[in-house]
Amino acid sequence: MILSNSRKPQEFESVLPLINVIFLLLIFLILGGIFTEAELLNVHPPESISERESQNEPIQILVNQQGELAHDDRVISMNQFRQLAQLAIADNPDAAIEIKADQKVSMQKVFELMDIVRENGYANFQLLTLKI
Template structure:
């Protein structure tokens, strides 16, 4: 039996499988790239001079510039929000409530929501802000 030596592969033959793998990985990451659900409406938090570590998200209340409210991504009215927060706090009393208010929201609206959360039983309330650019 006589075997011919393998012919040398050209550069094109060596790089084509690599291109195919990279292309498939690109498509895979494009399709699976969305890891977290976004907020139901756009909220731009106000700027802050201080910066703190991010804590685990327990309950996040969103307040839009137009006064819309949401709890953990679910849009709801004020009475429903108060009842939902009170129900959650009955189950886990030490749950921190995080308020993410739009920077363009009226200060009185932010205070009203904070009072609503206090009346619902929130003992720990964090107002989320974005650090100022220096």
């Protein structure tokens, strides 16, 4: 009888590390989710060996495999992108336009965007890539 009483707390204590680990993993996953923000379009950027860091707060445009554009959590058309570029250069001529395009998007789409950027006098056109 005494043996059975003393065994119960030991069993409970042996489960504690497991509970700890589960809680810690849960906290980690919850916090880790902050780093990867959900994006409107599904985009897998191309891989590159480039070491250049992304600039702070550039104008970022998402381009998915189908060539759809998105900015600030809304899908935009090419005309809206043109207007956005015009407004951005009026606001800050040194601002960078950063394109986060899917690795399988056609170069035609990339060139179209580059043309619009150039039309508006931007020289700072950057392509976001994933470091290999």
